[in-house]
Amino acid sequence: MSGCTAVSAPGKVLLAGGYLVLDRAYTALVFGLDSRIHVCIEPIRTRSGVTLSEIIVKSPQFLAAAWEYGYRLTEGGGGIAVTQLRASHDSSLDRNPFIETALIYALTYITATFPQAISPASISILADQAYYSNPGTAPSSTSQFLNFNVTLADAHKTGLGSSAALVTSFTAAMLSYYLPTDKFNVENEEGLRVLHNLSQAAHCAAQGKVGSGFDIASAVYGSCLYRRFSPSLLSNMPEPGSPSFAKKLQSLVEGDTWDTEIQKAAVQMPKGLRLIMCDVDCGSQTPGMVKQVLAWRQKNKEDADGIWADLQTGNEALARELTSLATTGEQVGASDCAKLKDLFAKNRALIRKMSVASKVPIEPPQQTALLDACSNVSGVVGGVVPGAGGYDAIVVLLEDKEEVFEELKRVLVAWKVDGETDDDVKIGKVGMLGVREDMVGLRREDPSIYQQWIASGDDSST
Ligand SMILES: Nc1ncnc2c1ncn2[C@@H]1O[C@H](COP(=O)(O)OP(=O)(O)O)[C@@H](O)[C@H]1O
Ligand SMILES: C[C@@](O)(CCOP(=O)(O)OP(=O)(O)O)CC(=O)O
Numbered sequence: 001m002s003g004c005t006a007v008s009a010p011g012k013v014l015l016a017g018g019y020l021v022l023d024r025a026y027t028a029l030v031f032g033l034d035s036r037i038h039v040c041i042e043p044i045r046t047r048s049g050v051t052l053s054e055i056i057v058k059s060p061q062f063l064a065a066a067w068e069y070g071y072r073l074t075e076g077g078g079g080i081a082v083t084q085l086r087a088s089h090d091s092s093l094d095r096n097p098f099i100e101t102a103l104i105y106a107l108t109y110i111t112a113t114f115p116q117a118i119s120p121a122s123i124s125i126l127a128d129q130a131y132y133s134n135p136g137t138a139p140s141s142t143s144q145f146l147n148f149n150v151t152l153a154d155a156h157k158t159g160l161g162s163s164a165a166l167v168t169s170f171t172a173a174m175l176s177y178y179l180p181t182d183k184f185n186v187e188n189e190e191g192l193r194v195l196h197n198l199s200q201a202a203h204c205a206a207q208g209k210v211g212s213g214f215d216i217a218s219a220v221y222g223s224c225l226y227r228r229f230s231p232s233l234l235s236n237m238p239e240p241g242s243p244s245f246a247k248k249l250q251s252l253v254e255g256d257t258w259d260t261e262i263q264k265a266a267v268q269m270p271k272g273l274r275l276i277m278c279d280v281d282c283g284s285q286t287p288g289m290v291k292q293v294l295a296w297r298q299k300n301k302e303d304a305d306g307i308w309a310d311l312q313t314g315n316e317a318l319a320r321e322l323t324s325l326a327t328t329g330e331q332v333g334a335s336d337c338a339k340l341k342d343l344f345a346k347n348r349a350l351i352r353k354m355s356v357a358s359k360v361p362i363e364p365p366q367q368t369a370l371l372d373a374c375s376n377v378s379g380v381v382g383g384v385v386p387g388a389g390g391y392d393a394i395v396v397l398l399e400d401k402e403e404v405f406e407e408l409k410r411v412l413v414a415w416k417v418d419g420e421t422d423d424d425v426k427i428g429k430v431g432m433l434g435v436r437e438d439m440v441g442l443r444r445e446d447p448s449i450y451q452q453w454i455a456s457g458d459d460s461s462t
Contacts, residue, residue, distance in 0.1 A: 003043050004447035004454075005177040007186065008036040009169040009219040010438055011131065011160030013277060013395050014387040016315040016347060017226075018362070019293050019354070021212040024228055024259070026312050029267050029319050030214045031275060032222040034438040035130040037165035039173040040450050044120040052120050054085065057099050059125040060453050061136070061145060062152045067096050071107060071118060079108030079246040080118070096152075099125075101206035102167045102199075104240045105249065106174035109198055112250040114183050121177065123170070124454045130435045131162045133279055144449055158279045158433055159393055164215035167206065168199045172442050186442055195442065196220045196260065197253045204234050217262060222441035223269075225319055227261035266319050268326035268439070272333060273381065274400040275437045278412060280370070281428035282391035289360050289388050296358035307354050314347045334399060337381045344375070344382025344397070351389065362389035366427045370394060373411055379404030391427055408432075 010032035014021070017028025044052055059065035068085040082104055084093055107118060126145045129136055132155045136146025148155055172195050175184045185191040196217065204210045210231045217226050237252065238245050269275070297304040321339050325332050348363060348371065355362040363371070363385050371383045374396050383396035398404050412430045 004040055005042075005173055006038060006040040006445040006447040006450065007169050007172045007176065007442060008038040008445050009165040009172070009442045010222060010440070011035045011037075011162070011165050011435070012215045012218040013160070013275065013437075014214055015275070015384065015395060016318055017214075017311075018387045018389060019290070020308055020311055020315070021214055021226065021228055022290070022294070023308075024230060026308060027225050027227045027261075027315070028212070028214055029315060029322075030218045030224060030226050031267070031269075031437040032218045032439065032441060033130070033160060033277070033435045035128040035160055035433075035435045037128070037131070037162060037169050038126040038445055038450070039123060039166075039169040040126070040445075040447055040454055041121050041123045041173045041177045042447075042454070044122045054120050055082075055103065055118075055123065056121075057096075057103070057123045057125065059127075059152065061126060061148050062155065063150060064094065065152050067094070067099055069100070069103060071103075073111065074241050076243040077246045078241040078243060079249065080104060080111055081241050082107070097206045098163045098167055098203075099170065102170045102202045103174070105198060105202035105205065106171050108240065108246050108249055109253060110175060110178045112246040114179050116178070118178065122454075123173065124450060125166060125170070126450060126453055127162065127166075130277075130433045131158060131160050131165075132156055133158050133431065133433075140452060143452060145453060158277075159387075160277070160433075160435070161215040161219070163206070164199075164203055165219045167203045168195065168216055168219035168442060171195060171199045171202060176444075186444060192220055192442070193258075194253055197258055198249075200229065200260075201234055201237060201249065201252065205237070205240075210234050213260070217260065218441065220441050221262050221264060223264070223267045223437060223439045225261075225263040225266035227259075229258055229260040233257060233259075264439075266323060268323045269437050270322060270325035270332040270336075271329065272331040272400055273325075273337075273397060276396045276398060276405070276408070277386075277433040277435050278394045278396065279431045279433055280367075280392050280394065281430070282366075282425060289362070289390060292360045293354070293358050293362070296360070300357070303357060307350055307357070311347065311350045311354070314343060314350060318343045318347065332399075334379060340381050340397070341375075344384065348382075348384060351385070355389070361391065361423065361425075364391060364423065364425070366391060366425060367394065370415060370427070370430065373415070374408060377404065377408050377411055380408060391425055394430075 020026035021028035069082040379399040381397040
């Protein structure tokens with residue numbers, strides 16, 4: 001595994017501050033998770049010694065998940081352009097916009113910062129199980145990763161932020177591989193700042209929209225209190241390939257115009273507590289929730305400002321209480337959690353107020369019933385619908401004890417919704433995801449953990 005560079009980035013859960021975080025006047029509490037997306041990059045090895053001018057990207061846990069790119073420096077400072085290559089004449093092009101955009105942005109930044117002829121490379125992506133609910137199979141008893149036996153399009157995502165973790169670890173792996181450590185190092189603050197800014201730019205470009213970016217922030221920095229960057233920073237970026245794109249990207253990424261605020265110390269997990277994520281199977285999903293909430297807010301400024309201000313106060317109090325319990329360093333038990341319980345209940349009431357007023361099912365009645373049932377389990381502190389809310393997930397804070405975990409699991413496994421609901425949405429099975437919070441963001445990995453996955457990455461056919 002010599003010449004290999006490997007990193008991983010965590011998934012996320014937005015415990016508090018959904019919708020508010022879209023506006024710089026408010027903040028959000030985001031927890032990184034212990035489910036990670038790993039990226040390993042190495043020189044392309046060929047038996048014949050032929051050198052290919054290609055970057056090959058593979059996601060070997062999925063069927064037919066390989067993307068090959070040719071690359072060239074464009075004229076007029078437009079940066080690096082990539083062309084996806086077909087595996088054979090008759091095969092169709094299966095594009096992966098997140099990989100393609102991260103590749104263009106990373107190569108453009110690399111060549112602008114440290115001009116060089118980009119050497120061919122092979123990149124492997126490996127995701128921890130919890131990102132997808134498809135049952136995987138282990139290729140061997142020692143493998144940390146599973147084969148999902150489906151294509152990426154058929155994989156069922158659990159909403160942990162796979163594209164943000166992917167873009168962040170892909171970008172970090174590329175920059176670490178092609179740049180000398182005095183130009184980029186994930187182990188120092190400046191390296192993380194560059195990684196954050198470049199990953200935000202690439203992720204927004206791939207998504208075709210500028211979101212709050214909390215998912216990229218937690219992929220880079222781990223759990224934190226997050227205040228977003230001004231959206232105008234990215235909405236004014238030119239298209240890749242257009243004149244001076246490379247210089248503009250470099251000065252955007254390295255410049256001091258970023259106003260993101262990351263407070264790591266303000267979000268902590270007390271000793272003796274943990275988070276659990278639950279995936280809810282449901283018959284329908286509500287598209288455009290963000291659009292609808294923001295449209296309602298614009299038309300009902302006064303009502304919305306009141307709810308937003310109360311939620312912000314509650315969210316800050318929640319962060320303060322978690323941090324204050326954590327900083328004692330003492331084991332926290334049920335008797336220490338009365339204030340936390342109260343804060344969860346108050347925040348949920350405000351979210352329901354927002355939900356009813358905007359007519360957007362952020363915490364719909366089906367989720368209220370489920371969260372109430374979870375909150376009644378002895379040892380559970382509270383739960384909320386994370387992020388944008390809706391029908392498909394909940395996050396629960398509980399005492400980190402086997403018996404609490406088992407009792408919660410029993411309630412969830414048996415969960416079914418009886419009776420009619422106004423919106424005709426039935427939530428089905430509720431599953432616990434094998435994840436918990438993790439404070440650590442992007443980190444280097446030992447490439448030997450991928451050995452059995454990337455041995456097949458050798459391009460021995462050429
Ligand atoms: N393991 C993976 N390998 C390659 N691409 C991936 C992988 N996981 C996610 N992606 C990319 O990210 C996209 C999913 O992103 P998105 O819809 O934003 O979901 P999420 O909410 O999980 O970020 C996929 O369509 C694919 O392009
Ligand atoms: C509404 C939001 O503030 C939070 C959405 O959080 P989710 O965790 O629900 O997001 P997805 O992973 O994109 O589904 C929008 C934002 O901050 O961009």
